[in-house]
Amino acid sequence: MIVELPGNVVVRIGALQSISIFTQAFSESAAQPNTAAARQEPEMGGGPRTFPGGLSKWQHKRMHEKLARGKERGLLRHEKQLYLARLRSEIRASHLPGAPASPADHAGPTSSRAHIRALADRFLRPGAEDLWNDDDGPLRRARLPLHQQQQPARSLPSGARMVDWKQVESGEKPKPPRGGGDWKDWEELDSGEPTAGRGAGNEPRLPAAFNQRRGYGTAAPWWWQWSPGSGMPLQRKEASFGFFGPKRCYSVMPPCSPCRESGAALMPLVARQLAEAGDGRKATPLALFYTQERLYSVAATRRFGQKWRPDSSDEDEEVMPAARGLRLAKFVASREDESEDDEPGETSAIRRKWSTAALRNCDMKRDRRPLKSYEEESDDDITGRIQELREEIRNREVLGAERRRYESRGESVFTNKRFDECGISPLTVEALTDAGYIQTTVVQEAALPVCLEGKDVLVKAKTGTGKSVAFLLPAIESVLNAMKSHTNHRVSPIFALILCPTRELAVQVTAEANVLVKYHHGVGVQSLIGGTRFKLDQRRLESDPCQILVATPGRLMDHIENRSSFSVRLMGLKLLVLDEADHLLDLGFRKDIEKIADSLPRQRQTLLFSATVPKEVRRVSQMVLNKDHVFVDTVGLGAVETPTKVQQQYLVVPHELHFHMVHRLLREHIDQEVDYKVIVFCTTAMVTEFMYIMLRDLKLNVREIHSRKPQLYRTRISEEFRDSNRLILVTSDVSTRGVNYPDVTLVIQAGVPPGREHYIHRLGRTGREGKSGKGILLIAPWEEYFLKEIHDLPIQKAPVPQIDQEMKQKVDDSIKIVDMSIKEAAYHAWLGYYNSIADISRDKVMLADLASRFGVSIGMEKPPTLFRKTALKMGLKGVPGIRIRK
Numbered sequence: 001m002i003v004e005l006p007g008n009v010v011v012r013i014g015a016l017q018s019i020s021i022f023t024q025a026f027s028e029s030a031a032q033p034n035t036a037a038a039r040q041e042p043e044m045g046g047g048p049r050t051f052p053g054g055l056s057k058w059q060h061k062r063m064h065e066k067l068a069r070g071k072e073r074g075l076l077r078h079e080k081q082l083y084l085a086r087l088r089s090e091i092r093a094s095h096l097p098g099a100p101a102s103p104a105d106h107a108g109p110t111s112s113r114a115h116i117r118a119l120a121d122r123f124l125r126p127g128a129e130d131l132w133n134d135d136d137g138p139l140r141r142a143r144l145p146l147h148q149q150q151q152p153a154r155s156l157p158s159g160a161r162m163v164d165w166k167q168v169e170s171g172e173k174p175k176p177p178r179g180g181g182d183w184k185d186w187e188e189l190d191s192g193e194p195t196a197g198r199g200a201g202n203e204p205r206l207p208a209a210f211n212q213r214r215g216y217g218t219a220a221p222w223w224w225q226w227s228p229g230s231g232m233p234l235q236r237k238e239a240s241f242g243f244f245g246p247k248r249c250y251s252v253m254p255p256c257s258p259c260r261e262s263g264a265a266l267m268p269l270v271a272r273q274l275a276e277a278g279d280g281r282k283a284t285p286l287a288l289f290y291t292q293e294r295l296y297s298v299a300a301t302r303r304f305g306q307k308w309r310p311d312s313s314d315e316d317e318e319v320m321p322a323a324r325g326l327r328l329a330k331f332v333a334s335r336e337d338e339s340e341d342d343e344p345g346e347t348s349a350i351r352r353k354w355s356t357a358a359l360r361n362c363d364m365k366r367d368r369r370p371l372k373s374y375e376e377e378s379d380d381d382i383t384g385r386i387q388e389l390r391e392e393i394r395n396r397e398v399l400g401a402e403r404r405r406y407e408s409r410g411e412s413v414f415t416n417k418r419f420d421e422c423g424i425s426p427l428t429v430e431a432l433t434d435a436g437y438i439q440t441t442v443v444q445e446a447a448l449p450v451c452l453e454g455k456d457v458l459v460k461a462k463t464g465t466g467k468s469v470a471f472l473l474p475a476i477e478s479v480l481n482a483m484k485s486h487t488n489h490r491v492s493p494i495f496a497l498i499l500c501p502t503r504e505l506a507v508q509v510t511a512e513a514n515v516l517v518k519y520h521h522g523v524g525v526q527s528l529i530g531g532t533r534f535k536l537d538q539r540r541l542e543s544d545p546c547q548i549l550v551a552t553p554g555r556l557m558d559h560i561e562n563r564s565s566f567s568v569r570l571m572g573l574k575l576l577v578l579d580e581a582d583h584l585l586d587l588g589f590r591k592d593i594e595k596i597a598d599s600l601p602r603q604r605q606t607l608l609f610s611a612t613v614p615k616e617v618r619r620v621s622q623m624v625l626n627k628d629h630v631f632v633d634t635v636g637l638g639a640v641e642t643p644t645k646v647q648q649q650y651l652v653v654p655h656e657l658h659f660h661m662v663h664r665l666l667r668e669h670i671d672q673e674v675d676y677k678v679i680v681f682c683t684t685a686m687v688t689e690f691m692y693i694m695l696r697d698l699k700l701n702v703r704e705i706h707s708r709k710p711q712l713y714r715t716r717i718s719e720e721f722r723d724s725n726r727l728i729l730v731t732s733d734v735s736t737r738g739v740n741y742p743d744v745t746l747v748i749q750a751g752v753p754p755g756r757e758h759y760i761h762r763l764g765r766t767g768r769e770g771k772s773g774k775g776i777l778l779i780a781p782w783e784e785y786f787l788k789e790i791h792d793l794p795i796q797k798a799p800v801p802q803i804d805q806e807m808k809q810k811v812d813d814s815i816k817i818v819d820m821s822i823k824e825a826a827y828h829a830w831l832g833y834y835n836s837i838a839d840i841s842r843d844k845v846m847l848a849d850l851a852s853r854f855g856v857s858i859g860m861e862k863p864p865t866l867f868r869k870t871a872l873k874m875g876l877k878g879v880p881g882i883r884i885r886k
């Protein structure tokens, strides 16, 4: 259901409810007991090994997460119902002739209108746009009249219509819908269902994100694509980035007023040069409109409130007078111009308004010149026009050549922009050059200008595209700026804090930061990670310079809680970065992040980076980002989130044969790739250990990293794997995110990952920096449910390779040599892991049966016993096939 609020703010009510509900649900879930176990970082291996009832750390954590999720869902449902009921009664009351304003009108802060307003105030701003979309992406094919299908950027999901909120507010009976129609039509607002063909061409239709190529409409509110204050429309921004190639798109949502500047700053080099070099009037539109297919979301925050004023609609025209004179490249926009001409009166005016907003006035036609007879045209005129045309054609050619050149490079992650053009310190540029970084990557080009402006930014970019440098450069700049004004401190404050979810990632980021600050004398980078001696950390922090701190949340919390002098140093913080932000804001870490954020100054810049940004994380990101934050999305809504040069396959093989199949796949790959470098992801640490011992016995060159290994060992193996090839790394979730192992040729995921994000991040260990790679997901037939979660990724079913008898026997022999205690631990871990996956744990009998089969596959004739309490906690007590320890 779509409703217009004051100032033409249109919202999808379904989504609105979810948001309001979420806020409550979130505060509820935040009230969950914060046990020591809940604070554990699952990958880090710190903390107690077992929990009440004999549960492992993982099982305990999952149990709590599951409970919290259930509660969150319940609250959401409840609030949704309540909210719907309020809204319905309000709309009904406004329809009745002479009906008094609904009692809710006069109620206090809990009135439904106050509720709507409060929510809108909070959520109708940039960065919150996908909160309106329950499905976070393509919703349904928009049923549009034919002539509207020609105008993707301005179409509205069918059936959406506007409610005159002022009338609803005043209790008046609203006027009948524009273009005729009946009050019955209004009733349909309530149904939320689109009505095909209704009011075709007569009613104002809101521009919805409609992608003609993909053939679906997203029911995102129109303002999502439009920066009301600045008049910076979606397509303008889209076009400026769109220059980089048809597959690449970012959505950038800057705060509005400086939009023009930032738009220019964000414009890729070539586009800028084109615009600057010649007549901007011609060059810019060419650069801007060469691609129509892509979609960028541009929304503004600070001035969003102005959209509440019914009279604010003219703003866009005022803000962008310069753009009015721009002539839209005919070859792109002609259809839109034509159809506008066909529309009568008011509707046409409104349509033009949307289109103007959407196109940043670039679609404003120039006044048609009265036709002159041939004789009337002077020679000068003709010469001038010919020159104009020539110039236009030349520009078009330049652009075409640029585009072809760009396309021919394929999906390159690098752009034409160099670091020395980014406005960063020359000493940093020198360090970058030493490291071989000359040109920026896509994410660096898109994120740097906004980050350097000091804004809060959420950045989404594919794995392996250089996000670390994209946040390290602003961190260094902010430290340099801060150091200028803090010269008299005995111990320098920590100016930049970078949080990473895993120790490996923190170590890697620290190393990278050290490379970049090597010419900045006096700037120190240090790391705080679990698994090292607390006292040593402390001494190091006090003795060595540390303006940039890279930390994992658990260890950082320890320091904040135990060292007041450390907290004091953090009070000078200027910049906070959350790398792998979606994971850090996930339930497992959220409490720590909240506490950390509480102990940092409010006046700071916050940057969030990740390759995946699920809707849930988008919501909670607002707890660390300020209202005016910018969302830079270099992946794009509906675009494939995995690197295009990575070939993805899945194999469905009975679980009993998984270990044999991994061995078979590895052998095959080693035969094909001389310089192979493979990562095998297993479901749990203990299964990883089992796999490692088995593969080692099969004489493969293999290493292991998982949370049960000491930190020194993990770091050593990680470094060894980074620097070598012809090596296989068997690992668990500790290596899923962020870790940069160059030139990985194959990633095997044995067993379903915990979720879609995990799949994408694991796969992202190969195909980095735009290189090619291969990913294989190995699942059992009963794990095929997971394919639904990744159905939009280019993954294909592969034929199952044959395993000959001799090879099978070899693997069976190696399985036999693994110690029984490891097998038992692997069985328990396996059971805990799958019990935490809702799709599987629903049927406990089946789960117990599958676990027994897994036990057989690792050489256990009968499943090991469970503690009674553990079985009880896992809901497995009395389930056939589960043996309880006497």
Ligand SMILES: Nc1ncnc2c1ncn2[C@@H]1O[C@H](COP(=O)(O)OP(=O)(O)OP(=O)(O)O)[C@@H](O)[C@H]1O
Residues within 6 Å of the ligand: 436, 437, 438, 439, 440, 441, 444, 461, 462, 463, 464, 465, 466, 467, 468, 469, 610, 611, 737, 738, 739, 740, 742, 764, 765, 768, 769
């Ligand atoms: N401008 C650049 N020029 C050349 N190489 C670069 C550039 N930026 C980053 N790299 C290299 O690209 C690789 C991947 O970078 P990085 O690890 O930052 O990717 P990421 O996007 O953070 O990946 P993930 O999502 O997996 O964390 C690294 O080896 C890094 O050194």
